[in-house]
Amino acid sequence: MNVLLMGHPNVGKSVFFNRLTGANVTESNYPGTTVDFTKGWMKIDGEDAELVDVPGTFSLDPKDKAEEVAVAMLHENKDAKVICVIDASKIERGVYLALEILEEGYPMVIALNMWDAAVDKNILIDINNLQRILGVPVVSTVAISGEGIKELTLKLKEAKPIKIEDIVKNAGGLT
Amino acid sequence: MKLTIDQRWDLIDKIAKQTVTFGEYRHTLKDAIGELTIKPFTGIPIAIAVMYAFWSIFSSFAGTLFTDGFMVKLFDGHFLPWMQDIFPGAGGWLYYIIVGDPLANNSFEALGVLTSGFFVAIGVVLPAIFIFYLMLALLEDMGYMPRLAVLIDTVLHRIGLHGYAIVPTILSLGCNVPGVAATRILETKKQRFIMMTLLAIFIPCGAQIGIMEEVIPDTMGWVLLYLITGYFIFGYILNKIVPGKSPEFLIDVPPYRKPMISNLSKKVWGRIVGFFKVALPFVLLGCGIVNVLYLVGFIDWVGNVFSPVFVLWFGVPEATAGPLIAAFLRKDLAVAQLSVIEMTPYQMISAVVLVSIYFPCVATFAMMIKEGVKEMLGALAVLFVVVFLYGGLIHLIGILLGVA
Amino acid sequence: MEKKLSEMKYEEEGIVTDIEETLRKKVAGMGIRVGKRLKMITKQPVKGPVVVAVDEAITSLGLDVAEKIIVEMKS
Ligand SMILES: Nc1nc2c(ncn2[C@@H]2O[C@H](COP(=O)(O)OP(=O)(O)OP(=O)(O)O)[C@@H](O)[C@H]2O)c(=O)[nH]1
Ligand SMILES: [Mg+2]
Numbered sequence: 001m002n003v004l005l006m007g008h009p010n011v012g013k014s015v016f017f018n019r020l021t022g023a024n025v026t027e028s029n030y031p032g033t034t035v036d037f038t039k040g041w042m043k044i045d046g047e048d049a050e051l052v053d054v055p056g057t058f059s060l061d062p063k064d065k066a067e068e069v070a071v072a073m074l075h076e077n078k079d080a081k082v083i084c085v086i087d088a089s090k091i092e093r094g095v096y097l098a099l100e101i102l103e104e105g106y107p108m109v110i111a112l113n114m115w116d117a118a119v120d121k122n123i124l125i126d127i128n129n130l131q132r133i134l135g136v137p138v139v140s141t142v143a144i145s146g147e148g149i150k151e152l153t154l155k156l157k158e159a160k161p162i163k164i165e166d167i168v169k170n171a172g173g174l175t
Numbered sequence: 176m177k178l179t180i181d182q183r184w185d186l187i188d189k190i191a192k193q194t195v196t197f198g199e200y201r202h203t204l205k206d207a208i209g210e211l212t213i214k215p216f217t218g219i220p221i222a223i224a225v226m227y228a229f230w231s232i233f234s235s236f237a238g239t240l241f242t243d244g245f246m247v248k249l250f251d252g253h254f255l256p257w258m259q260d261i262f263p264g265a266g267g268w269l270y271y272i273i274v275g276d277p278l279a280n281n282s283f284e285a286l287g288v289l290t291s292g293f294f295v296a297i298g299v300v301l302p303a304i305f306i307f308y309l310m311l312a313l314l315e316d317m318g319y320m321p322r323l324a325v326l327i328d329t330v331l332h333r334i335g336l337h338g339y340a341i342v343p344t345i346l347s348l349g350c351n352v353p354g355v356a357a358t359r360i361l362e363t364k365k366q367r368f369i370m371m372t373l374l375a376i377f378i379p380c381g382a383q384i385g386i387m388e389e390v391i392p393d394t395m396g397w398v399l400l401y402l403i404t405g406y407f408i409f410g411y412i413l414n415k416i417v418p419g420k421s422p423e424f425l426i427d428v429p430p431y432r433k434p435m436i437s438n439l440s441k442k443v444w445g446r447i448v449g450f451f452k453v454a455l456p457f458v459l460l461g462c463g464i465v466n467v468l469y470l471v472g473f474i475d476w477v478g479n480v481f482s483p484v485f486v487l488w489f490g491v492p493e494a495t496a497g498p499l500i501a502a503f504l505r506k507d508l509a510v511a512q513l514s515v516i517e518m519t520p521y522q523m524i525s526a527v528v529l530v531s532i533y534f535p536c537v538a539t540f541a542m543m544i545k546e547g548v549k550e551m552l553g554a555l556a557v558l559f560v561v562v563f564l565y566g567g568l569i570h571l572i573g574i575l576l577g578v579a
Numbered sequence: 580m581e582k583k584l585s586e587m588k589y590e591e592e593g594i595v596t597d598i599e600e601t602l603r604k605k606v607a608g609m610g611i612r613v614g615k616r617l618k619m620i621t622k623q624p625v626k627g628p629v630v631v632a633v634d635e636a637i638t639s640l641g642l643d644v645a646e647k648i649i650v651e652m653k654s
Contacts, residue, residue: 008608010429024445027438028315031427032342032360055359058608063425065359065367089635091195093610095187103177117430121635122198130194144435164176171189174182180603184612209637213630214621325639329627337641338628423641424628427609430637 001049002077003042003156006070006101007085008094009033009056012113015143016085017053020153025053032056035066037073044153052077058093060100074101081159082108083152088118088125088140098134099164107159108136111152115140133170135162205431213322213428222326225319229310237303238388246298250282255290272466283390284515292462295386295511296455303385304450305443307349312442316434320345321426328424334410335369335417336361337424343370347378349446351539354378355546364550365419369410371543372554375535376561377406382454382507387527390514397524402531405565413557453538454505461504465497465512474500488563490570490579491526492518502530504537521578525569533562580652585629585645587619593650602647609638617650 005013009031017025021040026033038053057070074082082101086094091112098110112118112125131138137155141148168174178186211217264270265277275287282294314320320342328338339360347354354374358367379387379402387395414421468474477500478485478493485493494516502509509530513523535543535558543551573579581596595615598606610633611617618632630639640648 009427024441026442028312028320029318029429029432029434030315030320030342031429032339032357033315035356035359059604061604061608063422063605064362069359090610092187092191092634093608093636095190096183096608096610099178099183099186122200123635124196124198126194130190133190133193164178167190168186171186171193174185174189180607180612184607184614188614210620213637215623215627218621321639325623325628325630328639328641329623329625332626338639423643424639425605425609425641425644426639428630428637428639 001044001047001156002080003049003051004054004073004077004080004082005052005085006054006074006082006097007056007111007113008058008087008090008097011056011085011087011094012143013056013085014053016083016111016113016141016149017051019143019146019149021051023053032064032066036069042153044156049156052080057097059097060104074104074106080106081156082106083111083156084108085111085113085143087114088112089114089121089123091118091123091125095134098136099167102134102136102162102167103164105161107161109152109155109159110134110136110138111141111143111148112138113141113143115147116142116145134167135170209322209428209431212319213325215326218322218326222323225314225323229314232310233303233306233384234388236306237299237385238392241302242299242389246294246302247282250290250294250298251280254293255279255282255285258287258290259285268470271470272463275466283511286462286466286512286515288459288462288466291511292459292508295462295508296450296458299386299389299511300382300454300458300507301447301450303388304349304381304446304454307381307385308443308446309439311345311349312439313434314345315442316432316438318429318431321428324424324426325428332421333414334373334407335414335421336366336410337421339424339426340366340370343374344378347374347380348384349381351375351378351380351535352542355539355542358546362422363420365417366421367546368417368419368550368553369413371546371550372413372557373406373410375539375543375554376409376532376558377402379531380506380536382505383510383531386507386510390510391523391527394520394524395527398527398531401524401528401565401569405532405561409557409561409565457505457537458508461501461508464504465501468500469497488570489525489529489566490573491522491529492516495526495529498526498530499533502536503534506530506536519578521573521576525566525573525579528569529562529566532558532565534558581649582652583646584617584619584631584640584648584650585622585642587617587629587650587652589619589621591652592616592618593652595648596651597649599647602644606640606644606648610634610636611638611648616653 014027020042023040034055055066055070057067062068084098139152262274275285279285324338343354343357358370474497478496482493498509498512620630629645
């Protein structure tokens with residue numbers, strides 16, 4: 001299996017990558033820390049899977065070279081599964097990128113990371129309902145403490161391509 | 176099915192309405208500090224204070240406390256005399272390469288691979304790298320960099336860049352290699368080219384700053400001033416002549432976070448490992464190569480051939496040829512070697528500036544090739560012109576001031 | 580009352596009513612879109628960038644970009 005860690009810049013992808021593969025890529029609190037991809041191996045249920053730490057990107061229309069690398073990585077790996085890391089306190093724009101990736105037919109699990117920060121800000125997210133509408137597994141995580149990471153990888157097996165029409169229907173239609 | 180931008184946002188609004196509730200949120204101290212450090216009236220003085228603190232901690236820890244207080248005593252008092260004593264064949268060529276001058280009484284002047292080489296690397300550069308990366312990691316993990324970027328945006332606009340160019344610039348002050356890689360966060364080819372060229376020419380790395388702090392503490396301010404001025408002058412010119420666009424700044428400013436000790440130590444440790452794996456061997460190798468080149472007379476020959484250029488155009492002694500060759504491997508080593516050449520303080524300033532700008536070290540060079548051969552060649556062409564013009568200009572300023 | 584994002588004052592809030600076509604894609608990923616509420620946090624002097632809050636995110640935009648975004652002020 002081939003898994004890509006994608007998401008906005010500075011949402012914790014590299015922290016996930018280091019935890020899952022035992023690697024040592026740089027983690028910093030500013031967007032654009034990772035500017036090139038790094039590959040590593042992780043185990044899912046005893047099976048080897050290749051995991052890629054992708055530079056952060058705000059959308060699939062790249063605006064700088066690091067984002068170009070991210071989008072190229074996605075397009076070069078048509079059979080990959082995507083772990084879309086979203087900053088739970090900025091969920092709306094995170095879902096924007098997730099939708100773009102889903103529209104291209106990639107199977108996905110969503111990590112609502114920085115859950116601790118969202119809780120501090122009193123932001124409540126109904127994960128079950130979000131999961132129902134999007135049709136993809138959603139897990140709350142705190143990458144720096146490791147919370148939810150195990151569950152997230154286990155859910156990878158359930159990830160499958162989603163029809164956008166279904167999401168639209170589940171959400172109650174477009175206006 | 177693909178959605179249009181508006182449809183996508185429409186869908187997200189629907190989803191968010193059904194799944195997200197924003198509770199009451201009271202602003203915390205962190206938010207308050209976040210705002211104070213980004214509003215110009217408070218932010219700019221704070222930024223200056225932060226930079227000043229960075230500099231004073233760096234120089235007092237690396238220079239005064241560690242190198243002068245401990246390493247110099249260790250190396251000059253014990254290691255050097257011991258090496259001079261036990262290494263066989265004083266006066267022979269091997270002795271010259273490995274130990275250097277048998278009569279030298281300080282580790283800079285010995286110039287041997289295992290005397291000066293070790294001292295420069297372990298005694299001076301290692302403490303500098305340690306403290307630099309510890310403080311850089313603190314700034315990075317706290318989340319200060321994007322705020323600095325916002326505050327400095329206006330200034331960097333003048334040279335065709337924008338505020339976020341401060342990230343590759345600061346990373347380059349540690350080491351040009353990650354700095355060059357970080358140019359990828361800039362939007363256009365033009366911006367990346369300007370940035371890469373300026374980094375390769377004008378930004379001295381942490382190892383070099385550490386050694387300057389040690390050997391020319393009184394005049395390094397001038398060196399830095401010349402480098403910063405060059406960064407802006409040539410940035411301004413490049414912005415005018417390089418075709419392409421310089422798009423505006425659009426960045427996200429993350430909240431402050433408490434740096435984690437584990438991550439800080441991981442970063443610093445990674446740098447120290449890198450030092451032993453790459454920097455140390457290169458310093459020793461550079462030392463050895465230069466000694467061999469001296470022995471076979473190559474450096475004197477280069478010095479002679481280019482003597483007019485050195486003496487008349489740049490106003491530095493022809494003996495600077497040796498350090499300039501070493502600078503290709505390691506700039507820190509080159510500065511250390513310059514420090515033992517007889518010259519006036521102003522010549523020393525000019526020579527150190529030359530060593531900084533004349534060519535990127537091999538590691539940086541390799542990274543530039545990776546980012547694009549065409550860009551690298553362009554950068555080198557600019558570099559060539561800059562070295563000549565700026566080197567000459569610095570000499571001229573010296574003449575006009577009557578100090579050259 | 581409508582004004583450009585670049586003309587908003589400290590602490591003012593408003594809702595985006597228009598974004599220049601060429602810019603829409605670029606700012607969409609950062610959550611800036613028609614209908615979104617923005618709050619001005621600071622403006623840097625000498626044609627510097629503006630800093631705005633969009634939901635929980637703090638985003639900084641260059642002045643040229645901010646001039647292309649129209650905001651309906653909250654009264
Ligand atoms: N509070 C909190 N902080 C986190 C969490 N996950 C990551 N962080 C912090 O967020 C910052 C960004 O983490 P990175 O892993 O470097 O982010 P990234 O997604 O790789 O970012 P880019 O490389 O810029 O795309 C770091 O300072 C982390 O310590 C989390 O769950 N909670
Ligand atoms: Mg990263």
